Amino acid sequence: MPLPSPFFERTSKLCTSMSYKEWSGYYAVKSYETAYVPEYFAFRHSAGLLDVTPLFKYSVKGKDAASFLSRVMVKNINKLKVGRVSYLCWCDDDGKVIDDGTVMHISEEEFFVTSADPSFLWLKRYTRGYVVEINDVTDSICGLALQGPTSREILRKCTGYDIDQLKFFAVTEAVIDGFDVRISRTGYTGDLGYEIWTENKNALKLWDTIMDAGKDYDILPAGLDALDITRIEAGLILKGADYHNAAHVLIEDRKVSPYELGLGWTVNLDREPFNGQAALQLEKEKGSFWGTVGLDISWPELETIYAKYGLPPEVSGEAWRTSIPVYAEDDHYKQIGYATSGTWSPTLKKNIAIAILEKPYDVIGSQLQFEVTVEHTRHLVSAEVCKTQFFNPERKRSNPGLETVSA
Amino acid sequence: MNKYDAIVVGGGHNGLVCAAYLAKAGKKVLVVEKRHVLGGAAVSEELYPGFTFSVASYVVSLFRPHIIRELNLAEHGYEVIPMDCTFTPSLDGDPGLARWSDASLTRREVSRLSRKDAEVYGEFAIAMTAISKFTKEVIDHPAPDITSYHPRELKNLMRLGQAVKKLGPEMMHLNTKLLTMSAVDFLSMWFESERLLAPMSVSGIIGTFQGVRSPGTAYVLLHHYMGELDGAYRSWGFSKGGTGGISMACARAAESFGAEIRTEAGVAEIKMKNGRAVGVVLENGDEIEAKIVVSNADPNRTMLGMVGEDNLPDDYVTGLKRFKYRGSSGKVNLALDGLPDFACRPGFGGHLKGDITIAPSINYLERAYDDAKYGDFSKHPFIDCVIPTLTDPSLAPPGKHIMSCFVQYAPYHLKEGADTWPDRREEFGDTVVNTLAEYMPNLKSKILYRQVLTPWDIEKKFGLTEGNIFQGELSLEQLLFQRPVAGWSNYQTPIKDLWLCGSGTHPGGGIIGSGGELSAKTILRSGAV
Structure with a gap:
């Protein structure tokens, strides 16, 4: 049986659809109301509040914390400044992706790591020789993602911390309503947004404070259905949907490298040894087999096919995760x-997908054929290869407050 | 006289599967069973009014899915309900360890003991699935004869070689370790918590006279892991109506193809003519002729008992006598007036519905083995219990329950001799109930009826030599082309037209059906009938 998250007392009353799914052992709301559309539009036009407690969370502390994380992760964490967050992945010895997540540099010798899969064992395996302590805080720290254009204004009302100071992929400790929180300018929607982390005991106060502050900014509790659409628009891959943990698959074909997943930009090759380095070096030299891309699936062609059956085009409102x-x-x-x-x-207003293609078919602008089933009959429609990041608004990384100050 | 193509001696599940395949191929088949019920050790009996017991074997996993398909067993009542939990209670204040099919829940339970163990589960499962996939190639085909240059044997070997190749280097190495290591050492490559290692390792000793630290037990572990239910590996379940339900489905399938089945028809001897088997002589003196005889009885009873040493070549007799039976387990079946309650996890819950394993530590299990090594039953035995009535209410009156307890060690050869078992049967039963009552204080007050089966009883009741539940230990030297005798693994015997089809043949024990299936297919291919 999944566990209720520390926010369940609030979220369960609001979840009138009774629509939940299991997320890493927790109940997670799929959509609060039967129709998730308002929640999606809250993410894009006001603010959506999502319970992200089920993410796996680790505190990594010690003199060697940075060099230890550099050993495990594909990115050189020694270069990550205090107060900065890094999105990255980690690999097995063959350079195949185990999981992706974020590493936040909290203070000189302290980091906060989030992941999709349980990662304690994986991290612990490589601690030998390093002065480092890993604590699994998954069940003691809860988190809320506040995402959307008005999220900054809402947080401004919640905390004395000058939220304008917090740049994209930065993290800070702050106080909300008298208790300690950690605020990172991160998220899974590709929009302006923040994630707020605190001890479980503060959960309900955190929820209430943000919801109260958000009233004038059209805040809406949002579930995973709305999130899924936003993350695909933002071209953010999902473990379990777009790729699998290399340690948990039976066949080699199910493993992918960071380069193949479009995460090559997170790999720092030339440095001290790290997991998968040799294999990644070789792949970099020889080239990868797969490439991850976005697909823009032709709407006019889809319309034409539907028209043959006397139908207007029907697309499921929900994001899909079946292999096509x-x-x-x-x-x-x-x-x-x-x-x-x-x-x-x-x-x-596009029909989009994330796809894994054999090279060289992954070249941007290539025209490919995508399978669709209309009235129980299979058809092909054109799809243009494009960048995975379909949606990338200016507000995601801009700092209007800071710009005013410097002007 | 109405002559049969084949007589199957013994209506165990393998005999019935064999009969069904032969009958399906158009052969005229007769099954003769000594007891009044069918099923052999996969049998359901009403031992106490209103209570139907899986008297001997009690859970299912290994039965081959293609046999279910090929014999239409689902139409004939084959129904297996998966188990959801394995529970290991404790006595020291810990709530015990419950492992569920819900992966997140299991991770939480195990992380109380070790966070590393909780997370390594996924990697272990992948390794076991990879090896089980390979093992399927081994158990679903007759064992290859490595001494033969016959094209068929070479092809069989090549197929295996290809399967090994497909494993990849990492899994090939692991497979080698699996064949040679002890269950505890093998599992310790992944896990560190003793409370987890102990209940996991017991799959390595079931039915063998070995301890969890004895080399070779890792293979037995795999034998219990490679089962699949509806495509899911490593899952175990309850047969509806008890394990006899599976045998009855096989019997109905056999009958639907035209086979005849006679109960209370024990075979006194295999009828021979000019060194060939030509039929059977029943205990009541009736003689029935057939072109071939297939025996579901174990190799010892068939060859030394029904054929006789005098009719067999000496090296075969020597080989048979070296084949180890030495039963090591007993069974205690309880009819209960209500549900027992665990002191460490009180009240009703899912933990009662699955496997309940008394295996608190590795040392506990090794000490249990120590007792047996020197010719006594364990003072504190390993016990595997199930309460099938929580899944299949048809087995007992409403509110009443059955508790089926597999107990190890109970060595057939007590130091005062196997024949002293009848004098010690109830003492053995008391030891089991007392052990269980430490964990379930209210157990004794709920017992309405108790049946104690020692290995001596298992031999007498089911005809299993020395009470071995697998018709011979599943140790590496007794598997594949050496089961039951090197060079005679292909279901054939030195007696022409006499074949074996029971668990004493490749691939071995468990309610698996392969002996019956593969023997029938081998017989049909040989053109013997």
Whole structure:
């Protein structure tokens, strides 16, 4: 049986749809109301509040914490300044991705790590020789993601900390309503947003404070259905949907490297040894087999197919996560990859997907064929290869408050 | 006279599966069973009014999915309900360890003992699944004869070689370790917590006269892991109506294909003519002829008992006599007036519905083995209990329950001799109930009826030599092309037209059906009928 998160007392009263899913052993709201659409639009036009407690969370402390994390992660954490957050992944010895997550540099010798899979064992395996202590704080620290254009204004009302100071991918300790919180300018929506972490005992006060402050800014509790659409729009991959933990799969074909996943930019190769370094070096030199891309699936063609059946185009409002074949028309319709998740983007008015394609079919601008089923019949529609990041608003990383100060 | 193509001696599940396959191929088949009920050790009996017991074998996992399909067993009442939990109670204030099919819940339970163990579970499961996938290649085909150059044997070997190759280097190495290591050493490559290691390692000793630290027990562990229910590996379940339900489904399938089945028809001897088997002589003196005889009885009873040493080549007799039976387990079946209550985890809960394992520590298990090594039953035995009535209410009146307890060690060869077992049967039963009552203080007050089966009783009741539940130990030297005798693994015997189909043949014991299936397919291919 999943556990209720520390916010459950509040979230369960609001979740009138009774629609939950299991997320890492916790009950997680899929959508508060039967229709998740308002929650999606809150993320994009006001602010959505999402319970992210089920993320796995670790406190990594000690003299060697930075060099230890550099050993495990693909990125050189020695270079991560205090107060900064890094998004990255970590690999096995063969350079295949185990998990992705964030590393936050809290103070000189303290880091805060979040991950999708339980990672205590993985981290612990490499502590030998390092002065470092790892604490699994998954069940003692809770978290809320406050995401959307008005999230900064809401937080401004909640805390004395000057929220304008907090840049994109920065983290700070702060006080809300008398208790300690950690605020990171991070999130999974690709929008302006923050994640607020605190001890479980403060959970309900944190929820109430943010919800109260958000009233004038159209805050809405939001669930995972709305989140899924936003993360695909932002081109953010999801473990379990777009890739699998290399330690938990039976066959080599199910493993992917950071380069193949579009996370090559997180890899720092030239430095002290780290997990998967040799394999990643070799892959960098020889080239990868797969590439992860975005697909813009042709709407006019879809309309034409539906029209044949006398129907207007119907797309599921919900994001999907089933594997869908992608073919190359100019190569005898050979299957050259598959889409792993996708959605209709209400903001971009596009039918988009994240796909893993054989190279060289992953070149931006390539025209491929995407399988759709209309009235129980399979069809192909064109899909254009594009960057995974479909949606990337200025506000995500801008600092209007700071700019005013410096002007 | 109405001559049969084949007579199957013994209506155990393998005999019935064999009969069904032969009958399905159009052969005229007769099954003769000594007892009044079918099933052999996979049998359901009403021992106490209103209570149907899985008297001997009590849970299912290994039964091959393709046999279910090929014999339409689902249509004939084959129904297995998966178990959701394995519970290991404790006595020292800890709430005990419950492992569930809900992975997150299990992670939470195990992380109380060790966070590392909680997370390594996933990696262990992947390794075991990879090896089980390979093992499928081994158990679903006759054992290859490594001494033969016959194209069929070479092809079989090559198929295995390819399967090994597919494992990849890492799993190949692991497989080698699995074949040679002890259950505890093997599991310790992943896990560190004794409270987890102890209940996990017991799968390595079931039915063998070995301890969890004895080399070779890791393989037995795998034998219990490679089962699959509805495509899910390593899952165990309850057969509806008890394990006899599976045997009855096999019997109905056999009958649907035209096989005849006679109970209370024990075989006194295999009828021979010019060194060939030509039928059977029943205990009542009736003689029945057939082109071939297939025996579901164990190799010892069939060859030394029903054929006789005099009719067999000497090296075969020597080989058979070296085949180890030495039963090591007993069974205590209880009818209960209500549910027992665990002191460490009081009240009703899912932990009562699955496997309940009394295995508090590795030393506890080793000490239990020590007693047996020197010819006594364990003072504090390893016990594996199930309460099937919580899953299948048809087995007992409403509110009443059955508790089925597999107990190890109970060595067939007591130091005063196997024949002293009848004098010690109730003392053994008391030891088991007393051990359980330490964990479930209200247990004794709930007992309405108790049946104690020592290995001596298992031999007498089910005809299993020395009470070995697998018709011979599942140790590496008694598997594959050496089961039951080197060179005679292909279900054949030195007696022409006499075949074996029970657990004493490849791939061995458990309610698996493979002996029955593979023997029938081998017989049909050989053209013997």
